[in-house]
Amino acid sequence: MYATVQELVDALTPEEKAGLCTGAAVPRLGLPALRVNGLHSQESAGGVCFPSACAAAASFDPEAARRMGAALGREARCCGAQLLDVPDVNLKRGPLSGRSADTWAEDPCLTGALAAAFLQGVQSAGVGGCAGRLAVVNQETDRRTLNRRVDERTLQELYLPAFETAVRDGQPRAVVCSAGQLNGTRICEDTALLTDTLRGAWGFAGAVLAEPGAVQDPARTLAAGVDFAPADAGRLVDAVQSGALDESVLNRAASNIIRTLLAASTQPSPADCDCTADRSLAVELAKQSGVLLRNLGALPLHKGQKVAYIGAFAAHPRYSAGHPRAPQVTSAIDAAVLHGRKIHYIEGFPADRDQRDEAEFLRAVAAAEAADAAVIFAGLPECAELAAADRRHMRLPECQNNLIARVAAVQKNTVVVLHTSGPVECPWADDVSSVLCMYLAGEGLGEATDALLWGNADPCGRLPETWPLRLEDTPCYLDFPGDGVTADYREGVYVGYRWYDARKMPVRWPFGHGLSYTGYVYRGAALDADTLTPGGTVTARVTVKNSGAMRGAEVVQLYVADATGAPVPGGRVPQALRRFAKIDLQPGEEQEIVFMLTPQDISRYSPELHAWCAAPGRYEIRIGHSSRDIRAVLALQYADAKI
Numbered sequence: 001m002y003a004t005v006q007e008l009v010d011a012l013t014p015e016e017k018a019g020l021c022t023g024a025a026v027p028r029l030g031l032p033a034l035r036v037n038g039l040h041s042q043e044s045a046g047g048v049c050f051p052s053a054c055a056a057a058a059s060f061d062p063e064a065a066r067r068m069g070a071a072l073g074r075e076a077r078c079c080g081a082q083l084l085d086v087p088d089v090n091l092k093r094g095p096l097s098g099r100s101a102d103t104w105a106e107d108p109c110l111t112g113a114l115a116a117a118f119l120q121g122v123q124s125a126g127v128g129g130c131a132g133r134l135a136v137v138n139q140e141t142d143r144r145t146l147n148r149r150v151d152e153r154t155l156q157e158l159y160l161p162a163f164e165t166a167v168r169d170g171q172p173r174a175v176v177c178s179a180g181q182l183n184g185t186r187i188c189e190d191t192a193l194l195t196d197t198l199r200g201a202w203g204f205a206g207a208v209l210a211e212p213g214a215v216q217d218p219a220r221t222l223a224a225g226v227d228f229a230p231a232d233a234g235r236l237v238d239a240v241q242s243g244a245l246d247e248s249v250l251n252r253a254a255s256n257i258i259r260t261l262l263a264a265s266t267q268p269s270p271a272d273c274d275c276t277a278d279r280s281l282a283v284e285l286a287k288q289s290g291v292l293l294r295n296l297g298a299l300p301l302h303k304g305q306k307v308a309y310i311g312a313f314a315a316h317p318r319y320s321a322g323h324p325r326a327p328q329v330t331s332a333i334d335a336a337v338l339h340g341r342k343i344h345y346i347e348g349f350p351a352d353r354d355q356r357d358e359a360e361f362l363r364a365v366a367a368a369e370a371a372d373a374a375v376i377f378a379g380l381p382e383c384a385e386l387a388a389a390d391r392r393h394m395r396l397p398e399c400q401n402n403l404i405a406r407v408a409a410v411q412k413n414t415v416v417v418l419h420t421s422g423p424v425e426c427p428w429a430d431d432v433s434s435v436l437c438m439y440l441a442g443e444g445l446g447e448a449t450d451a452l453l454w455g456n457a458d459p460c461g462r463l464p465e466t467w468p469l470r471l472e473d474t475p476c477y478l479d480f481p482g483d484g485v486t487a488d489y490r491e492g493v494y495v496g497y498r499w500y501d502a503r504k505m506p507v508r509w510p511f512g513h514g515l516s517y518t519g520y521v522y523r524g525a526a527l528d529a530d531t532l533t534p535g536g537t538v539t540a541r542v543t544v545k546n547s548g549a550m551r552g553a554e555v556v557q558l559y560v561a562d563a564t565g566a567p568v569p570g571g572r573v574p575q576a577l578r579r580f581a582k583i584d585l586q587p588g589e590e591q592e593i594v595f596m597l598t599p600q601d602i603s604r605y606s607p608e609l610h611a612w613c614a615a616p617g618r619y620e621i622r623i624g625h626s627s628r629d630i631r632a633v634l635a636l637q638y639a640d641a642k643i
Helices: 005-011 014-020 041-045 053-058 062-078 108-124 152-159 161-170 191-201 218-224 233-242 247-265 275-289 332-338 358-370 398-410 445-453 497-502
Strands: 083-085 128-134 147-149 174-177 207-210 291-295 307-310 343-346 373-379 414-419 434-437 486-488 520-527 538-546 552-562 576-585 590-597 604-606 611-613 617-626 629-638
Touching (some): 005 247, 014 247, 053 108, 053 275, 062 083, 108 128, 233 247, 332 343, 343 358, 414 445, 538 629
Parallel strands (some): 128 174, 414 434
Antiparallel strands (some): 552 576, 604 611
């Protein structure tokens, strides 16, 4: 009946426009109410539980994120979804955030690349991707009312770039703005952020949605750039009639909502999903997410070994952060039995609480001592990692720490498998032979863990966040979660590895770290020019060879360090990740990796100039295996101060 969005808008009454923008349908025109499906909503309908963002980020693989997004998009489409919420595009400011499981990483380069790829995958399936929560949402405590105080440089260098990449490269149909305030302005009323930056500078053309509970004044919210504001529609109508809100603003918002609805309605009718294929993909992705943190030789396990499996997580794995239960989950024990492993299981400690049973404790120690190797499946109980609540500490339950220490004292081949959404303190780390972190890797976790433990797959995950020695070492320790009114981001740009590197602080395991069952040799690192000029580019090359006897995948990481010596108000970041690439190599195979760099990659944001600048002088291009395992350092000169 109506051929264009404008014709539909013209056919709406003011009340219907306001209704569309606040969550109502318009049945007479066939316009349904806008809704966003949660990332895990299809699981309750029999869908596949894929790795959480914390695990998927450890793959350091945008293509894996894209494939996961496409699978989730297909399943969401089968459920009739219009929009699918994606993992949080915010950064992991610290290890205690209640959204750690659904947040990618501590670094904006990694976060942006993975979020953009995930969005591309979702939207390839015909479902709109919904990126959120803009911006600076790093805790659950008081987040709907909290004022986050963040300086301009920190915003521009850390907290906004991942969103910019996600918007520019992922082209989401919708962006969710968060509740609370940023530097004294309600985020859903921040015209500079939502209109000038999001729509203007980044070119976003979709719908901006306010999350539930964010809207205080719906008229001011729409005027700032929001299109969907859950509130009383009558207040919008009154604002238009009184002249407080220009009707053109309401028309713009309604147009963006209609455009989003039509994009979903023009897709093919939902069809049955191939959950069998998706479950195989979930296992594959879980394998890529496992991070081998330490290995003194206990791994991989070998056929014929007598192995003790200890800990309730071996039978009841933590594979998600309290989301609807997946219908098909294979535990590590199930997988071991399936593959004919010679194992002996002792619960040792429960998975859901910190409780020590002395008889069970002694049984576990005795079994470990009698075995050729002991694998302890440890992690945080689900009650310690609720999505709506921040963690209070970084410790594992004491019953687990005590048993790990005791087992390590009698069994030199002690392996710890961790199930957690983020870093935990590991006081026993130097006493065990091996540590494998599986994060919360979805319903394929058990099969993936089995393959990695027994050498049927090579661990190729890398840490998307620094694991500190203790909570007190973390950058925001003194300011998290704030005083209930304000959260001060006094650490500034020193988040994650930037903080630990600047202070030359020892850590348990650094950002980007991950071991393998094979080895990699870097050679021939070089730049195609020794000077970079404004508007120019320079290419970095390095050849990586698999020097071992097993197929594996290496993550090549490129960091940039400012060695100019120029004064930097607020401090100089020692280095920053600018590029990365994951390459799959057969034994003896080598591959050349090429990275192209621009002046933006060596720049910092100047709040004095309100612009990105690069001081003239020397920079270092660092290529390596992790933030603290640099294999090549290349000198680069920059010839001008402003880009």
